[in-house]
Amino acid sequence: MSAYDMVVIGGGSAGLTAARTAGRFGARTLLVEGDRLGGDCLWTGCVPSKALLRVAAEVATARRVGRYGLAAASGAVDLAAAMRHVRGAIAAIEPHDSPESLRPLGVEVAHGRAVFTGRRTLTVAGRDVAFRYAVIATGSSPALAPVPGLAEAGPLTSDSVWDLDRLPDRLVVLGGGPAGCELGQALARLGARVTVVEARERLLPDEEPDASAAVRRALEADGATVLTGCHAEKVTGGAVHGPGGPLAYDALLAVTGRRANTAGLGLASAGVQLTDRGDVRVNDRLRTGNPRIYAAGDVTGRSASTHLGGTQGGAAVTDALLGVRRRIDGAAVPRVTFTDPEVARVGRTAAEARAEHGDAVRVHTLAHDRLDRAVTEGRTDGFTTLVLGPRGRIVGATVVAPRAGETIAHLAAGVRLGWTASDYARTVHPYPTYADGPWHAALADVYGRLARARGATGALLALRRRLGR
Incomplete structure (x- = not known):
């Protein structure tokens, strides 16, 4: 049975930072990833969305240069070309998160599903592994709102929207949080007829009201329709049905929340509990119910950002291996x-x-x-x-x-x-x-x-x- 000082499960922002920190401390470290290193941030989140937003900003500028005495651009945008820029940005950053980048730190990478078999043991790719400490950093995935017919409609999510190669004519975005506003504005600037539907009374409801109003004005200036206080009642027949009548769409994008990735990890065998929301339960030191196992990032429900997830990953490893608490000031x-x-x-x-x-x-x-x-x-x-x-x-x-x-x-x-x-x-x-x-x-x-x-x-x-x- 292979033995490690630290096993990190999940190769996203929290997991990569945890593994790098452990490697720099000289710990024998194993990073386990079931898919691709880089996590949501690299493949479906921060990097692709900001690359697409850059393309959309350039298009918006080109269409508004008439006020500076230049000929304004017009015409349709080639979404496939825009997506090539997105994929180029991913390809440029991917090596920074590769197994080769971790090897000089002494971090070993194993691809496969990790399953806990005990409080200090797990299996991965047919191997039995023992550990002194472990960090769960498996992240989260898009979760669909409980709207009748939504799941059956097979909507795009923040994970799958990057597979688009043609701009939809009519796009309905369910969710007026950060992801919905960002993607809605970007695709509206590229030429789609976008309608953003938010059940609460304003976009970005966790921000200052004036900030919500500013983003609404910006979206509308870019041609999007914004419906707030609008609850989707059902999805059927290529339309979202609500109090104002049906909204027909050619593409439906649902960005209504996320769910922690905890299925199949064997958490009960390790003595790790979940909250009522399905997140891994941790204390203020990011320890789970098993003091040998920590959790960091989206899987805890305490992080919704790459920078906080990474900070948590480093803090968890520092606490575990050195006994040094790194307090994260959430405020x-x-x-x-x-x-x-x-x-x-x-x-x-x-x-x-x-x-x-x-x-x-x-x-x-x-x-x-x-x-x-x-x-x-x-x-x-x-x-x-x-x-x-x-x-x-x-x-x-x-x-x-x-x-x-x-x-x-x-x-x-x-x-x-x-x-x-x-x-x-x-x-x-x-x-x-x-x-x-x-x-x-x-x-x-x-x-x-x-x-x-x-x-x-x-x-x-x-x-x-x-x-x-």
Whole structure:
């Protein structure tokens, strides 16, 4: 029986980071993957979606250059050519996640299904394996909403949409979360007649209401129809049926949720329990009910992003092999919806902060018609919001703008380190950039407090005049 210090099950973001971390520590490490290394991020998520969004952005720009005195592009988009760009991006990044890239770290890769046979044993590809510690990082898969007829209709999902080689004329997108908005906007820009259907009252319902409204305006400007507060009642006869009548489609894309990949792992034999939602149950150290087995990434239900899954994978291995706890501050994990404009947030929304801290919360919003970089680019459709909690600390921020994902990174550091608005304002920011938005929002708080202290500062100035200083 082969014996390893660390066995990692799953070769996506969480699993790859876990395996690399263990290898760098000098642990004898086995990474088990049933399909392709790279996981959803490389093959069906982050990489292909951002590549397609880049193509769609170029098309949208080409069609709008008339305002700059150039001949605007027109005509149909060759989706097959667009998908070649997507596949090219995947091919360029794939070697970074290959078995060859792991070998110098001492990480062995086994392809096959891992099945636990005991609390410290499993089988893979006919091999019996013993381990000191293991990390479950098997990720998640698209889950269809319980709409009658939806499964039978065989809709596209975020996994299978990449198989399209012809642009559908009429596309209905079920789900107005990040994936639905991103893919809906991209395909609308490429020329499909897109209708986005969201059961809740607004798109991106977990974001600030103004951010939801900005994305809705952007989708509609790109020709998409947005239906919110619209519950799909059934799918039949090539149409989605709801309160407003049937929506006929040539292609149906369902992005209504995800489900942890736990089937067939033999978790009961290992003493690993699931939550009511079907996620692997872990504690705040990412340990399962078996202290020798950890879990990280989507399979825990505690991560919906590549960057957090990877961080969890590294933290789990560090805890297991070295006994060093790496606390992950969930309040400081940024999130980005890569629509145009992008929506980036870290920490609490204004409503969440007020529910927790009441009147101690101050909120400053800078509309981007007052942001010089946005004005120069003709992109004044966004805004920056800073949410300040007790003692003026930054507890949340939202940026809606081109490249908002880059701007939010500095704010995430501020939330994690407990910066106040004054701390942020004292950091000099380059001009003109979109990073000016949070800087000016922080300055607004500083100036507001100075205005409230005008009597005291006026008295101090008068005293200094009298003293000749």
